[in-house]
Amino acid sequence: MATQAEKVALYAAIRRDSAAGMSGRALEHKYGVTRRTVAKALSSVWPEPRKKMALRETRLDPYKALVDQMLRADLDAPRKQRHTVKRIFDRLVDEHDATQVRYRMVRAYVAERRGQIRTEAGRGPPKAFVPQSHQPGVEAEVDFGEVTVRLAGEQVKLVLFALRMSYSGKSVHRIFASGGQEAFFEGHVHAFTVLGGVPLGKVRYDNLKAAVAQVLGFSRARVETSRWTAFHFFFDFEPFYCQPGIEGAHEKGGVEGDIGWFRRNHLVPIPEVSSLAELNAMVDEWDVADERRRIGSRPRTVGEHFAIEQPLLKPIPDEVLETGLVMSLRVDRYAQISVRTNHYSVPARLIGRKVRVMLHASELIVYDGQQEIARHERLLAKGGARLELDHYLEVLVRKPGALPGATALEQARAAGKFTAVHDSWWAAACKAHGDRDGTRALIEVLLLGRHMNHEHLVAGLAVALRAGALTADAVALEARKAAEADRPEPAAPPGTLPEPDTATVTFLTERRMAHLPPDARPLPSVAVYDQLLRRPRPDADHRAERPAEGESP
Numbered sequence: 001m002a003t004q005a006e007k008v009a010l011y012a013a014i015r016r017d018s019a020a021g022m023s024g025r026a027l028e029h030k031y032g033v034t035r036r037t038v039a040k041a042l043s044s045v046w047p048e049p050r051k052k053m054a055l056r057e058t059r060l061d062p063y064k065a066l067v068d069q070m071l072r073a074d075l076d077a078p079r080k081q082r083h084t085v086k087r088i089f090d091r092l093v094d095e096h097d098a099t100q101v102r103y104r105m106v107r108a109y110v111a112e113r114r115g116q117i118r119t120e121a122g123r124g125p126p127k128a129f130v131p132q133s134h135q136p137g138v139e140a141e142v143d144f145g146e147v148t149v150r151l152a153g154e155q156v157k158l159v160l161f162a163l164r165m166s167y168s169g170k171s172v173h174r175i176f177a178s179g180g181q182e183a184f185f186e187g188h189v190h191a192f193t194v195l196g197g198v199p200l201g202k203v204r205y206d207n208l209k210a211a212v213a214q215v216l217g218f219s220r221a222r223v224e225t226s227r228w229t230a231f232h233f234f235f236d237f238e239p240f241y242c243q244p245g246i247e248g249a250h251e252k253g254g255v256e257g258d259i260g261w262f263r264r265n266h267l268v269p270i271p272e273v274s275s276l277a278e279l280n281a282m283v284d285e286w287d288v289a290d291e292r293r294r295i296g297s298r299p300r301t302v303g304e305h306f307a308i309e310q311p312l313l314k315p316i317p318d319e320v321l322e323t324g325l326v327m328s329l330r331v332d333r334y335a336q337i338s339v340r341t342n343h344y345s346v347p348a349r350l351i352g353r354k355v356r357v358m359l360h361a362s363e364l365i366v367y368d369g370q371q372e373i374a375r376h377e378r379l380l381a382k383g384g385a386r387l388e389l390d391h392y393l394e395v396l397v398r399k400p401g402a403l404p405g406a407t408a409l410e411q412a413r414a415a416g417k418f419t420a421v422h423d424s425w426w427a428a429a430c431k432a433h434g435d436r437d438g439t440r441a442l443i444e445v446l447l448l449g450r451h452m453n454h455e456h457l458v459a460g461l462a463v464a465l466r467a468g469a470l471t472a473d474a475v476a477l478e479a480r481k482a483a484e485a486d487r488p489e490p491a492a493p494p495g496t497l498p499e500p501d502t503a504t505v506t507f508l509t510e511r512r513m514a515h516l517p518p519d520a521r522p523l524p525s526v527a528v529y530d531q532l533l534r535r536p537r538p539d540a541d542h543r544a545e546r547p548a549e550g551e552s553p
Helices: 004-019 024-031 035-043 061-076 085-096 103-120 181-195 226-235 246-266 276-292 302-312 389-398 407-415 420-433 435-448 454-467 472-486 508-514 527-534 538-545
Strands: 140-151 154-165 171-176 202-205 212-215 222-224 238-241 325-330 336-339 342-345 354-359 363-368 371-377
Touching: 004 024, 004 035, 024 035, 061 085, 061 103, 085 103, 140 181, 140 246, 140 276, 154 181, 154 246, 171 181, 171 246, 171 276, 181 226, 202 246, 222 226, 246 276, 276 302, 325 336, 336 354, 342 371, 389 407, 389 435, 420 435, 420 454, 435 454, 435 472, 454 472
Parallel strands: 140 202, 202 238
Antiparallel strands: 140 154, 154 171, 212 222, 325 354, 336 342, 354 363, 363 371
16 A cells, blocks of 8 residues: 555656656556546645545444443542443443453443543543743752662662752752751752852742651641751742642652753763762762753753853852751760661760760761760661771770670771781780780770871881881881871982881880980089088077976976
C-alpha cells in the first residue's frame, strides 16, 4: 500500500507527463494505474485521504451500555472500591450471562471509555498542565534528592540539596550526610550566599519533616516547626507548600527535573572522593559550569538570565544565624555521648558531667562551657561509634593493659593516626621495659601529640627507634629536631658540603645548655657575709644579763 508521500509524488509525475502531451492511456501503461487514478491526479494535486473502514459489530456491543453505567457509578465511589476490568468482566458473565464476551474486549473498551466518561461528567482530563511564567527574582523551588557516592573507598548514599530560581533556572546544590533539619538550614544559607540574596516572593516546598510538623487536612495550611518558622522569618521569605504526595510534585517540577539532570550529568559514573568537603568543592565547580547551558529552547544561557534577576534579590541579613541544633548531653562511663543513635567520644575527665553539643549537617562540636573539647565528623550509618584515642590517654596511663584491645586504637589505625612506626616503637619498648612500662612509655609519647605536629612526632619515633632510645624524652627531643628542620634555614655558602644525617640522641640538659648565650658575669662571692660574724648579736648580751631560772636577781 502506497504511503501519502508516494501518492503525492505519483500525482505530480502524472500531471507533469500529461502537461507534456502524453495521453491518458499512455499514462495508465507507464505508471500501472487505472483510468480513475489518472483522472483523480489530473483533478487535484493532493490525493484524497483514505476512507476509514466502518467499525464492525462485536460481541461486546449489547453490553457497552452496562459497562458505561458501571464506570459512571465509579465517579462517586471511594477510590479503593471502584470497578477494575476484571470485576466488570465478572459481573457481565455472572449477572448478564455474557459468556461469549472475552476479557481482552472488555479491557480495550474500558481503557478507551474511562477517560471519556470522566470528561463527559465534567471531571476534566486526568492530567492537564497550564504553562506558567515567572518574574525575575521572585520565586524559587527547594527539594532533596538521593545520590550514591564512593566516599573514602566505601559506596554510601548521601542527600543532595537543591535550590532553583524559577525565572533563570540557576541552581545551587550541596551534598550532606543526612537530610535532617541541620542540612535543610545549611543548604539554604549556602544557596543564599552563592546567589547573593534572597528571593522576593515565595519558595516552594513539599512537606518536608524539617519544615512541616503537621499537614492540616486537604488544605495548604501547615503547622510549621518552631525553628523553621524562626529561620524563614529571619531571611524574610514566604514558604509555599505543595499538595502532599505525587499529586503535588508537578507544582515544583523545575527543581524535581533539575535534581535528575544534575544526577545524570555530574554523578555518572559514580564519583570517588575522600571527604564530603572535596565532593562539595566539585559540586560548586559544576554549578558555575552549568551557568553556560541553555534550558530547552531559551535564547539565553542560565547565567545570562540570572544576571537579570540577581540585582533584584533581597540582601542577606548582616547578622549571622546559627543553623546548628544545640543539645545538652551527659557523658557516660565510656567517655561517650549519644547523638542520633550514634556514639562519639569526649575527654575522659568529663565522665558523668553534662556537655553542650552543637549538631551540624556534617559534623558535631562538643563544648565544656565556652571551651571546645571535641569535634567529630558525623557518622553516616546508625548504631556506630567514632572514638578519638587521645580522649582516653589519661585513663590508659592507669590501665595500660586496656590499650591493645581498645576500639579507639583500632579506629586510630584505620584513620592513619596510629602508624606502623608507632607499632614498631611500642613493640621495642615492651621488649626492653616490659609490657606495662613499655605501654606507658607509648602513652607518654601519644600525650606529646597534644602540642606537637603529628608528622614531627612520627619522625621523632622513627629516629629514636633506629637509635634504640625507647623513652618519651628521647622521642620529644627528636620530634623537636624534626620541627626545627622544617623551618627555613639560611642558604649555605657555595662549596659547603651538607652534614651527614645520622641517628643520634642528645641529652636534653646538654642541648639546652648549648643553646644558652655565654655568661660574662663574675662568679658569685660570699666574702661580704664575713662581716656578720665580727659583730655580736644584740640579743646575746641580753640573754647573758638575764638571771637563770630559780635564781634571785
